Amino acid sequence: MDDELRALSPADEPAALLDEMVALREGIVGAAEPWLAAQGATGADARLTNLAHYMALRRRDLRALQRRLMRVGLSSLGRLESRVLPTLDAVTVALAALAGRPIAAAPAPDGDAFFRGEARLAAETDALFGPARAARRGRIMVTLPGSAATDPGLILDLARRGMDIARINCAHDDAAAWRAIAAHVRSAGEAVGRRLTVLMDVAGPKIRIEAVVPERKAKVQAGDAVRLTAAGLPVATPEAPFCAVVSLPAIVERVRAGDRVRYDDGKMEGVVERTAPGEAIIRITRTKPGGAKLKPEKGLNMPDTDLDLSPLTSKDEGDLAAVVACADMVGYSFVSRPEDIDLLEAALARHGEAAARLGIVAKIEQPRAVSNLPDLIARVVATGRPFGVMIARGDLAAEIGFERTAEMQEEILWICEAASVPTIWATQVLEDLVKDGLPSRGEMTDAAMAARAECVMLNKGPHAAEAVTLLDGMMGRMDEHIFKKTPTLRALKSW
Missing domain, CATH: 3.20.20.60 (Phosphoenolpyruvate-binding domains)
Known part of the structure; x- marks a missing residue:
């Protein structure tokens, strides 16, 4: 990156940056058009137009350009979320002045136009x-x-x-x-x-735990097995001493061996070890220090499972x-x-x-x-x-x-x-x-x-x-x- 900064002399840098900014603006406007067309949006829809321009801009890696603009005392483009084209236009006009070149691009926006996104x-x-x-x-x-x-x-x-x-x-x-x-x-x-x-x-x-066993203060530790069941009363077994009924029975049918299961916003995590009709055995891989209690009303997340709900x-x-x-x-x-x-x-x-x-x-x-x-x-x-x-x-x-x-x-x-x-x-x-x-x-x-x-x-x-x-x-x-x-x-x- 330092080599890039030293590549041009200070006198030549504004002209080179000006050409890049003009090309960048044109590329962003063009890249935004397909998404806007897909949404049925028109150029008059300022919110979606700016959003489309922002997405087109952020799909590019602008880190080197940022640093070069910083070196000549101009915007780093790092805070343009609400004003993509106004920011690019303002920087372009400033670069044209530094380079001593007239440009055909849009003039620098006035204060109201520049901050219209914030309003x-x-x-x-x-x-x-x-x-x-x-x-x-x-x-x-x-x-x-x-x-x-x-x-x-x-x-x-x-x-x-x-x-x-x-x-x-x-x-x-x-x-x-x-x-x-x-x-x-x-x-x-x-x-x-x-x-x-x-x-x-x-x-x-929301996938929640309903009835659980054991109901006493026993805590689930890493390595324990938890049995999730689709219906009925929870029943502990020697293999799975912890058992819980889930609020949405379909999830027990949809999980597959290897799928991750997280409990109570990640306070406990496990992996589906095996499934059978109406149940799934979860092997716990991680808990908060000291273990975690199974409690009714707590939520379950299954990031690897397509639940299609x-x-x-x-x-x-x-x-x-x-x-x-x-x-x-x-x-x-x-x-x-x-x-x-x-x-x-x-x-x-x-x-x-x-x-x-x-x-x-x-x-x-x-x-x-x-x-x-x-x-x-x-x-x-x-x-x-x-x-x-x-x-x-x-x-x-x-x-x-x-x-x-x-x-x-x-x-x-x-x-x-x-x-x-x-x-x-x-x-x-x-x-x-x-x-x-x-x-x-x-x-x-x-x-x-x-x-x-x-x-x-x-x-x-x-x-x-x-x-x-x-x-x-x-x-x-x-x-x-x-x-x-x-x-x-x-x-x-x-x-």
Whole structure:
């Protein structure tokens, strides 16, 4: 790389870079056209056009070009997610001035044009989540427990501390409880003088543990065998002293020897050793230190198994009546293909005009959802609905592996910013604080980095209120330092 930097003299570098930038822009516009045509998008659709340009740009390795631009004091192109062509045009115009050559390319964009993508993202965020608070850009979402149905004071306290969005998980409780919680959220918003919004997650085909044996405090260790059964009561055997019934019987028929199985967001992992009608034997290869307990309601992930499950279950379709009546947004679990958006749209259409205002939050939990994310975005943008993406890091980590989770969450943030789609940073934010009242150093750093998203989600727990207070202040301070990936260069006073 150093040889590349020394290849041209400082006098010749701007002219060479100018030629490269002109060719780069032309190549990106051309490469974006097939995807835009496939989506039925027109040049007037600024969100999808910028997204297409961003994908075309990021399929190229620009590292050497970045460093050469840095050497002549110009943009490194590293923060252009919301403004691909405006950034390329601005750099090209500057290079032309340095090279002393007129160019036929577009003129440098004015301030409004250059930052129009940021304005679009802010408008889309307001449309989905409601207006931002004066003290911070990002919103705070809190998952509410079922007890909130009979405890309006809990919701009011969260609202006073800074909660902006209440999340109701439709995998738990019932429509009567959800309606009571939503009513308390509306009342709390009136009491604090600002609009609070409601997200209701339909459960989807979440694979969960149901009944287990043994029920005592025995823990599964690496090397143990766990028997998964499709139905009936769990029965331990000498070969497999741990047994669990699964919530979706079909998965036991679909797994094959060698497939990996992960339990409770990766707290335990095993491999299918063998299968028989109605059961599968899992040999445990890894657990958290000290082992892990099998518990009802905990989730299973099977990253190697093609389960071919519809993301919208019959239960979900029944739950949509309450969602339409109570919520501002529906959280869509296990969405992975554009056709899944059509499935939800068809189900919502059965609820008439009342469902037309509902926003959609796609929960990105599977590798296929990551690879199809641009197409998912395009399909929802075509509906005109408010739309956001939840980076569901628990299931995503269990599917792709912990070692790639940080990388993938960054790529999701970038793609969504390019399309002006607000994001939710979810799963285990300030988890130790929420559960035990004392945060770890690592999760404090994670929470600070979460401020790059448009919303941060906290799980339910006995200390959720303290976590809201901490996050409210932290997000406000981080806003002074960084916007998305861009440092804002506030004056520092630490030394």
